[in-house]
Amino acid sequence: MVKRDYARIGETVFEETLENGLRVFVFPKPEFGKYYAFFATRYGGMDTRFQKNGQWLDTPMGIAHYLEHKMFDTPDGGNALQTLSSTGASPNAFTSTAITGYHFECADQFWDNLRTLLEFVSVPYFTKESVDKEQGIIGQEIRMIEDQPGWQAYHLLLEALYQYHPVRNSVAGSVESIAEITAETLYQCHEAFYTPSNMVLCVAGNVEPQKVCDMAREILPSQAKPPIPRDCGEKEPRQVFARENSRTMAVSAPLLQLGIKGQPAEGGAAQLRQRLLGELACEALAGNSSPLYNRLYEKGLINSSFYLGYMDYPGCAFLVAGGETKDPEGVRDAILQEGKRIAEEGMEEAFFQRLKKAAYGAYVRGLNSFETLCVEQAQGYFAEQNPWTFPEIYDALTRQDVEEFLRVWIKPEQTSLIVIWPEEAGK
Numbered sequence: 001m002v003k004r005d006y007a008r009i010g011e012t013v014f015e016e017t018l019e020n021g022l023r024v025f026v027f028p029k030p031e032f033g034k035y036y037a038f039f040a041t042r043y044g045g046m047d048t049r050f051q052k053n054g055q056w057l058d059t060p061m062g063i064a065h066y067l068e069h070k071m072f073d074t075p076d077g078g079n080a081l082q083t084l085s086s087t088g089a090s091p092n093a094f095t096s097t098a099i100t101g102y103h104f105e106c107a108d109q110f111w112d113n114l115r116t117l118l119e120f121v122s123v124p125y126f127t128k129e130s131v132d133k134e135q136g137i138i139g140q141e142i143r144m145i146e147d148q149p150g151w152q153a154y155h156l157l158l159e160a161l162y163q164y165h166p167v168r169n170s171v172a173g174s175v176e177s178i179a180e181i182t183a184e185t186l187y188q189c190h191e192a193f194y195t196p197s198n199m200v201l202c203v204a205g206n207v208e209p210q211k212v213c214d215m216a217r218e219i220l221p222s223q224a225k226p227p228i229p230r231d232c233g234e235k236e237p238r239q240v241f242a243r244e245n246s247r248t249m250a251v252s253a254p255l256l257q258l259g260i261k262g263q264p265a266e267g268g269a270a271q272l273r274q275r276l277l278g279e280l281a282c283e284a285l286a287g288n289s290s291p292l293y294n295r296l297y298e299k300g301l302i303n304s305s306f307y308l309g310y311m312d313y314p315g316c317a318f319l320v321a322g323g324e325t326k327d328p329e330g331v332r333d334a335i336l337q338e339g340k341r342i343a344e345e346g347m348e349e350a351f352f353q354r355l356k357k358a359a360y361g362a363y364v365r366g367l368n369s370f371e372t373l374c375v376e377q378a379q380g381y382f383a384e385q386n387p388w389t390f391p392e393i394y395d396a397l398t399r400q401d402v403e404e405f406l407r408v409w410i411k412p413e414q415t416s417l418i419v420i421w422p423e424e425a426g427k
Contacts, residue, residue: 022201258328
């Protein structure tokens, strides 16, 4: 295995690519009495159209999330969640737009738990009866999500920002789309995406790195497979698909969701740099120490629920703001005006340096979490990035970089406004 030391953040990482293509990362933590393992595949809610054996396949929206649910079934009629929990471990899983991850944390019996994790994720077991039964469970989950105003606002925003990119698809799917899912389709998707060469294993704890690799070699398939081509839709225009949309729901105050569509970076180090730059730009524009935030707060146009952040997925990148406000259009206009002002007039160097130090410090503090270490490593690997180069990237970012970012991104034609109005407002 290759050992890499990152002195500036106090981390050591052992890494190796196995013969079957699986990438393994281990963070040795001999001073701790807990363990964390994260086993993930580069397969998420956006990956509904892909090529297998030379043929393009269209699969139902929500299938990656559905597959995550069914992966815990075992051939003996048991459930891997129960197996892991019986040892005192805390297991769970999630499906996002771009990845699906399975993980556990434990204080002992780590190797038994790691074996269970590798076995149930790599060996699918479905029956028609169990798949049909899951439709009711996930359907109920979808209905509960759809009743949440925050989820509705965010989903409407993605549909407004993008015309073609599958990021606009709901990760959980719809009641109608999951009704099309069959055991055969689930097996096809598992065979395509749950292959070691499309996966990563990250472990943190007092473990011998080589033993982690040895166990993965023992349990997982030995053959590497070529990458699976995926379709992210037609090329997106710079402008948004829709400038505005709204719904009425049971909320006490209007709920704002604002999106600003930008161009994704090419990938790799450039994508990581743009993400860190975008996060800094958000803090400069409307972070809770910015002049705009203070003005809006003093006028009662926003409260402590307000946020602004940078997000990206393969093939897309955008800023998203949200929170309660009595004047959604006024908040949108203020953000656009402030972005233009900073781009033209610039910002104080001292203010920029404070923002950069605060962002860097928050990033470093987050590394105290084993989960953060492993998930950041996995996501970085899938994006062909080294996430632990962030100190050098922060060093090189300048005030002028942030000003240029805002000049390019903050434009009315790249902005979508979603509002969830209280039902009594009658909007």
